[in-house]
Amino acid sequence: MDRHQFSKFSNWFDSLTEEQWKKLSSNTVCITYNKGETICKQGSFANTIFFVAKGVQKIYKEYHGQNLIVKFSQKGEMVGLSSMYNSNIQQYTVASVCESVLYAFNVDIVKEIIRANADFAEHIISCLNAEQEEIMERTLSLTQKQLHGRLADAVIYLARRIYRSDNFTLQVTRRDMADFCGTSTESAIRILKEFHDDKIIQVEGKHLKIISNELLERLSEIG
Amino acid sequence: MDRHQFSKFSNWFDSLTEEQWKKLSSNTVCITYNKGETICKQGSFANTIFFVAKGVQKIYKEYHGQNLIVKFSQKGEMVGLSSMYNSNIQQYTVASVCESVLYAFNVDIVKEIIRANADFAEHIISCLNAEQEEIMERTLSLTQKQLHGRLADAVIYLARRIYRSDNFTLQVTRRDMADFCGTSTESAIRILKEFHDDKIIQVEGKHLKIISNELLERLSEIG
DNA sequence: CCCATTAATTGATATGTATCATAAAACAAT
DNA sequence: ATTGTTTTATGATACATATCAATTAATGGG
Numbered sequence: 387m388d389r390h391q392f393s394k395f396s397n398w399f400d401s402l403t404e405e406q407w408k409k410l411s412s413n414t415v416c417i418t419y420n421k422g423e424t425i426c427k428q429g430s431f432a433n434t435i436f437f438v439a440k441g442v443q444k445i446y447k448e449y450h451g452q453n454l455i456v457k458f459s460q461k462g463e464m465v466g467l468s469s470m471y472n473s474n475i476q477q478y479t480v481a482s483v484c485e486s487v488l489y490a491f492n493v494d495i496v497k498e499i500i501r502a503n504a505d506f507a508e509h510i511i512s513c514l515n516a517e518q519e520e521i522m523e524r525t526l527s528l529t530q531k532q533l534h535g536r537l538a539d540a541v542i543y544l545a546r547r548i549y550r551s552d553n554f555t556l557q558v559t560r561r562d563m564a565d566f567c568g569t570s571t572e573s574a575i576r577i578l579k580e581f582h583d584d585k586i587i588q589v590e591g592k593h594l595k596i597i598s599n600e601l602l603e604r605l606s607e608i609g
Numbered sequence: 610m611d612r613h614q615f616s617k618f619s620n621w622f623d624s625l626t627e628e629q630w631k632k633l634s635s636n637t638v639c640i641t642y643n644k645g646e647t648i649c650k651q652g653s654f655a656n657t658i659f660f661v662a663k664g665v666q667k668i669y670k671e672y673h674g675q676n677l678i679v680k681f682s683q684k685g686e687m688v689g690l691s692s693m694y695n696s697n698i699q700q701y702t703v704a705s706v707c708e709s710v711l712y713a714f715n716v717d718i719v720k721e722i723i724r725a726n727a728d729f730a731e732h733i734i735s736c737l738n739a740e741q742e743e744i745m746e747r748t749l750s751l752t753q754k755q756l757h758g759r760l761a762d763a764v765i766y767l768a769r770r771i772y773r774s775d776n777f778t779l780q781v782t783r784r785d786m787a788d789f790c791g792t793s794t795e796s797a798i799r800i801l802k803e804f805h806d807d808k809i810i811q812v813e814g815k816h817l818k819i820i821s822n823e824l825l826e827r828l829s830e831i832g
Numbered sequence: 833c834c835c836a837t838t839a840a841t842t843g844a845t846a847t848g849t850a851t852c853a854t855a856a857a858a859c860a861a862t
Numbered sequence: 863a864t865t866g867t868t869t870t871a872t873g874a875t876a877c878a879t880a881t882c883a884a885t886t887a888a889t890g891g892g
Binding site: 782783784794795798799802814 | 838839840841842
C-alpha cells in the first residue's frame with residue numbers, strides 16, 4: 387500500500403509515523419463491492435474500520451423491516467468510527483449503492499494508534515463531532531419538517547455533499563430517497579414529481595438537475 | 610476541589626495524573642442554576658465543558674421557535690463534548706429543569722489533557738460513541754414510531770435512565786414531554802391520558818407511576 | 833391573598849401523509 | 863426475445879396528528 391495514494395484521498399493519515407503507517411497498512415485489505423452488496427451489518431461484531439477509496443455507500447439503521455438512511459459516505463471518509471467503543475457491535479448497516487472500493491483496517495490497530503498518537507486521536511474525535519452534527523441536522527430535518535422540506539433537504543444534500551454538482555445521475559432508488567427522508571416510496575415519488583412540475587428540479591428517471599437552488603432552499607427553510 | 614468528591618460521581622477523573630487534576634480543577638468553577646435557567650446556548654462559543662453534580666437538565670435543538678429535546682442529562686455526566694471540536698460552536702442549548710449544580714471546565718485544558726492522556730482520550734471517544742448511539746435510538750423512535758410508541762419510549766426513558774424508578778415526580782412540563790417526542794403539547798397530553806385511562810401508567814399532575822411495564826414495552830415495540 | 837401569567841386539558845376540525853390497489857416501465861436472467 | 867422481478871408511477875381512501883378555540887388548573891410575584 388502506497389502512502390502517497392492515501393494522502394490524495396484525505397489528510398487522515400498524515401499524522402501517522404512511518405512505523406504506525408506500516409503497522410496499519412500491513413493489516414489492511416482492499417475490497418471491491420458491487421452495487422447493492424452489504425459492506426457491514428448492524429448488530430454484527432465491529433472488527434473493522436473502513437476507509438472509502440471509491441464509490442458511494444448508504445449507512446442506515448434497520449428497524450422492523452424499515453430502513454432509515456442516516457447518511458451517504460464517499461471517497462475519503464472513514465466508516466465505522468462510531469461503533470468502535472460500543473461493545474464492538476456495528477450500529478449501522480452499510481451497503482454499496484454502486485461499485486465501491488474500500489480499505490478495511492483492523493480496529494484494534496486503529497485503537498492502538500489512537501492511544502499512541504495525539505494528533506490522530508484528535509482527528510478521530512473531531513470526526514465524531516462532525517458526524518454527530520450531521521446526524522442532528524438530519525434528525526432535525528426528519529422530525530421538524532414536513533415532506534416538501536425533507537425532500538428539498540435530500541436533494542440539496544445529494545447535490546452539495548455527494549455529487550458536488552447541480553446536475554447528476556442518482557445512483558440510489560426512489561425507495562432509498564424515501565428511506566433517507568423517513569417517508570414512503572410513493573410519497574417521495576409524488577413530491578419529486580411535484581418539484582419537477584413546479585420547475586424546481588428536473589427529474590427524468592435517474593437523472594436529476596436542479597433548476598432553482600433558491601426555491602429548494604426556501605422549501606428547506608419553511609419546512 | 611476535592612478529588613474524592615468527584616470520584617463518587619463518576620470514574621471520569623480516575624485516569625488523570627495528580628498534576629492534570631490540579632490543572633483542571635484550578636480552572637474550574639462551580640455554578641448553581643435555578644429551575645428554568647439556561648446553562649448554555651446553541652450557537653454561542655463553546656469554551657466550557659460541563660460536569661453535572663446535581664439535578665436534571667434538558668439538552669435540545671432550537672429550530673424555528675420549536676425545540677427538539679435530544680436528551681436529559683444528570684449527575685455524573687459530561688455536557689458539551691460534542692461541541693468541542695466543531696469550530697467551538699455550541700450545538701445544543703442546555704437548560705436546567707430543576708435546581709442544578711454544574712462544574713464548568715475550561716475546554717482548552719480538557720483538550721490538553723486529551724492529548725496528554727490516552728486513557729482519558731479513550732474515555733472521551735467512548736462517551737461520544739455512546740452519545741451517538743443514544744441519539745440514534747431517539748431518532749429512530751421519533752421517525753419510525755407513531756405517537757403511542759414515542760410516548761411509551763419517553764416514559765420508559767425517564768423511568769429507567771433519569772429517575773431510576775417506576776414511580777417518580779416529573780420535573781418537566783407536558784410541553785417538554787412533547788418536545789422530547791417531537792409532537793404537539795396537546796397530543797402528548799392526550800396520549801398520556803389515554804395511557805392513564807388504559808391503566809398503563811398513572812398520571813396525576815406531575816406525578817407519574819408505571820403500572821404495566823409490559824404494556825409500555827409492547828407499545829414501544831409495535832411503534 | 834390576589835391577580836397575572838403560564839401550564840394543562842378537552843373538543844372540533846383540518847390536513848398531511850400512509851396505505852392500498854393497480855399499472856406501466858425498467859431491468860435482469862434464461 | 864421472453865419471462866419474471868424490481869422499480870417507478872398514479873389515483874382513491876383512510877387515518878394519525880396538528881391546529882384552532884375555549885376552559886380550567888396551577889404557579890409565582892407584588
